[in-house]
Amino acid sequence: MSTLSNKIDFVLLVSVNMANPNGDPLNGNMPRTDYNGFGEISDVCIKRKIRNRMQDMGHDIFVQSADRCSDSYDSLSSRARDVLKNVSSKDRDKYVAAACEKWLDVRSFGQLFAFKAKDKDASGDSVSVRGPVSIHQAVSVSPVEVHSMQITKSVNSEPGEKKSSDTMGMKHYVRYGLYVVKGAINVQLAEKTGFSEEDSNVIKECLRTLFINDASSARPDGSMEVEKLYWWKHNCKDGQCSSAKVHRSVHVTQKTEVDTPSSIDDYVITIDEIDGLKPEILSGC
Template structure:
């Protein structure tokens, strides 16, 4: 595997149309919003989608969703303990060897990092290992403030029978969505120094990039109907050194998003602010 030699920065610009991109469980599952009214998609939700796309591509994932496990594990601790039992005794008891083996097996561990903190059980020793991953990603925020539609919905049948044969209260509910169309953007980077520690390779970086381009494929649900979430562009910056030619903040500010026409959003880079920095703009699929 070819190691990552140079720092990478990236941006993902995507559109949300009459959908709930990331519900807030503390607010009735309404779309997340900032105090200023801007839409938000958490970094955790974005990494969940990246993990799902990588899993779709056949990669081994440690933090799998419970509804789509490949190995039948009921929890992360079960998956970890099954993994430890495949190692030899020396590896299983050495923290550095455990971390290296976990990074080698699971692409999300060597990409995003992971905290392994599990108690002794089933002859597997207690462990507390923190792995810091090279790929970091911010929460996504909308370019402009968003409005939320509150839609009342009804079921055509009761979940439980009623004494009078009428409708029960659980046939009524609410559904929330971002009204109309909104443009969101998120930013992140890949650290070569941390990549060396986890074994994250140039091949892994390419897989992450492709997962970003196809971020919402196979992600449809009642809250996010097919076609309601769309990656517009991924901007991928390649520095000429491990430390990078510019700070990530400066690179991210160079990304310009013209959303004056929501059906023809234009994403560009202000090259004058980051002269000499190599980049590519990849259209979403």
């Protein structure tokens, strides 16, 4: 595999329809919003979905969710300890190289490997990996309407119980929102982790198909959709311009005659031209 040699920037447009894209556990699992009512999706949530897609595509990943665990390890420490048992954490360079070679998410996003002093061949220090793929938290283009509904049960939980409709809790969702995800891939960090051109294509495909196999009661199939992926590949390592300028070149504006957006058709999307740098525009799946 060839190491990445050209900086990459990307912008992803994601629509949410009657779903909770990212609940806040400190606020009753309500969809995340800022003080002005704009919806938010954390970068951690987006990276989790990318990791899941990496798994679906057959790649080994280090940070696995409990319901998608593809090996016998019940923790990150046990996975690292066993898989990298032939490499001492005291030799940082070899340890980082082995971890990056084994796990795609480590060489993409980086990882902190923390060790207790009692661990074999560990000094109690930690080994950190800086990954080349950075992702901003997503923010909606317009303020979102958050709705809630009460959930009840109408069956017996235990034998002999009297059938009743007892309150079980609340379910929260965004009626409609169009979110913008921004990110970049840094060549200098890619060289350190061994992140390759082929890996960048995996990231691109993961973003394009972000919500495949992601359905849940909070996000039913079809309620979240990748509308567009804008992918810029620069002609050099450092980039022809800053990531900020590239990200600002995409303008998503609510149409003046629309009071409450209900689809991407209620927005006008334009892209500023940047000399010598043209995006690849992909539709979601």
